Amino acid sequence: MKKIVLTGGGTAGHVTPNIAMFPALKAAGYEILYVGSKKGMEKQMIEKEGIPYKGISSGKLRRYFDLKNFIDPFKVVHGYFEAKRFLRRERPDVIFSKGGFVSVPVVLAAKALKIPAIIHESDMTPGLANRIAAKGASYFCCNFPETLEHLPADKSIVTGTPIRQELLSGSREAGLRFTGLDSNKPNLLIIGGSLGSKFVNDNVRASLDSLLKDFNVIHLCGKGHLDSSLNNKEGYRQYEFISDELKDLFAMADIVISRAGANAICELVALKKPNILIPLGLESSRGDQILNAKSFEKQGFSYVIDEHDITPEVLTNAVLDVYSNRETYISAMSKSNSGNSISIIVELIERLTTNG
Numbered sequence: 001m002k003k004i005v006l007t008g009g010g011t012a013g014h015v016t017p018n019i020a021m022f023p024a025l026k027a028a029g030y031e032i033l034y035v036g037s038k039k040g041m042e043k044q045m046i047e048k049e050g051i052p053y054k055g056i057s058s059g060k061l062r063r064y065f066d067l068k069n070f071i072d073p074f075k076v077v078h079g080y081f082e083a084k085r086f087l088r089r090e091r092p093d094v095i096f097s098k099g100g101f102v103s104v105p106v107v108l109a110a111k112a113l114k115i116p117a118i119i120h121e122s123d124m125t126p127g128l129a130n131r132i133a134a135k136g137a138s139y140f141c142c143n144f145p146e147t148l149e150h151l152p153a154d155k156s157i158v159t160g161t162p163i164r165q166e167l168l169s170g171s172r173e174a175g176l177r178f179t180g181l182d183s184n185k186p187n188l189l190i191i192g193g194s195l196g197s198k199f200v201n202d203n204v205r206a207s208l209d210s211l212l213k214d215f216n217v218i219h220l221c222g223k224g225h226l227d228s229s230l231n232n233k234e235g236y237r238q239y240e241f242i243s244d245e246l247k248d249l250f251a252m253a254d255i256v257i258s259r260a261g262a263n264a265i266c267e268l269v270a271l272k273k274p275n276i277l278i279p280l281g282l283e284s285s286r287g288d289q290i291l292n293a294k295s296f297e298k299q300g301f302s303y304v305i306d307e308h309d310i311t312p313e314v315l316t317n318a319v320l321d322v323y324s325n326r327e328t329y330i331s332a333m334s335k336s337n338s339g340n341s342i343s344i345i346v347e348l349i350e351r352l353t354t355n356g
Contacts, residue, residue: 002028002353003090007035007106008098009042009058013122013263018098019049020162024342028350033090035083037102056082058102080105087113093353094118096345097137099130111136116352118345122161122262124291126150139348143262144295157348160341161266168271170251178245179237179252181216188215188319189253192222197259199307200278201225204257207312211319212236218249255322257315260289260296260304269301269336274322274329276315281307300332 004025008014018034025032036042038055046053057079083106087095095110095117097103103119110117116138121130124144134140140151141159148156176183188211192200201221204211211217212235219238221227226238242249250256250271258264260279268275277296279289296302303322305314322329 001031003031003033003092004094004096004349005033005035005087005090005092005106005110006096006098007103008100009036009040009102010100012041012045013261014098014100014103015042015045016164016263017120017122017162018096019045020164021096021342021345022049022051023165024346025349028346030349033092035086035102035106040102042100042102054086056086056102056105058105076101076105080109084109084112087115094349096120096349097130097133098122099127099133101129104129104133107133107136118348118352120159120161120345121147122266123147123288124295125288138352141345141348143266144292145299146291146295157344159344159348160270160336161263162342162345163263163267163270165342167247167250167267170247170249172248172252175245175248175250175252178248179216179218181218181235181237185216185235186214186254186323187252188217188255188257189249190217190219190221190257191264192220192225192259197222197278198225200257200259201227203278203310203312203315205230207315208233208236210312210316215255215319215323218253220249254326255319257319260293262288262292265292265296265302266341269296269333270341272330272333274326275302276318276322277302277304278307278310279304299336301329301336303329 006018008018032051034046034051035054035056037058043053043055087109095115097107097117097119107117117136118139119130119133119137120141122143124147140156143161145158190204217236220242221238223240226240230236253273256268256273256275258275258277260277277293279293293304297304303318305318
């Protein structure tokens with residue numbers, strides 16, 4: 001049986017695309033192993049999927065002063081030798097890396113052992129970990145055409161991000177039953193990220209009376225962000241978090257308002273959902289969501305509102321505009337590779353396995 005090692009960790013964004021790859025890799029006949037950090041969030045996520053997990057030492061490669069900068073390089077070196085011993089013992093045919101600092105020693109160890117590796121970058125500009133690990137990559141996959149400007153031309157390809165295939169199997173009728181909403185009105189779904197967004201929540205609620213004139217509103221507001229005063233608001237449903245029914249909420253949604261994290265927006269494109277993006281501002285991030293959103297706006301996939309420009313009137317007008325022009329957005333998204341990302345990446349993996 002062919003064998004593949006997947007790696008990536010530190011945030012859910014470095015893990016969930018790997019998990020999305022599991023069914024296709026199993027169907028292609030691969031035995032799957034995973035390398036992550038010893039105590040990172042990825043350990044629990046991967047073990048829950050029943051995939052063998054190897055934890056290695058991992059240190060963060062910071063570009064700012066911190067006392068841990070004197071300790072973490074030793075952890076990275078230790079992780080490199082741990083990864084090398086593991087790969088030498090397991091002898092995988094190929095490595096697939098979704099990034100995060102734990103992936104660096106794995107990809108570099110693979111290079112030393114002449115094991116081919118594929119790296120995937122979700123954001124517009126490659127992070128530090130992926131820039132270092134790129135030296136050991138046979139292919140470098142990315143989400144955005146603009147990212148190719150930062151990558152070696154001979155081994156880089158726009159694939160989109162692997163998304164959870166179960167999201168594609170939702171039912172509008174099941175979503176309406178779950179929410180109990182009026183089936184004669186279009187549905188607006190708001191997603192603020194896994195932890196919710198107070199900024200998005202506050203602006204949606206400030207716009208609620210005007211939005212509810214024309215739309216049902218389904219609001220995923222994050223843990224601790226429910227507003228009990230709105231529990232009986234006609235046409236409005238709020239949830240801290242949705243898991244199993246998320247696919248049905250997507251299926252019933254006619255428009256989505258979202259932050260602009262790379263994985264989230266790739267799901268919207270794969271699902272062909274007209275959307276409004278409110279990227280996290282520079283005050284709270286390195287600006288990657290702003291770049292992600294601008295790229296999707298340029299490609300005709302999204303309507304983008306800067307945090308500083310939002311008012312209830314601006315948000316309501318944006319929703320009405322996107323709904324009126326929804327077929328234009330759907331047409332643009334239909335030309336994207338995002339829905340085929342898993343098959344494209346598996347084809348690259350197969351190419352390396354066959355050539356190896």
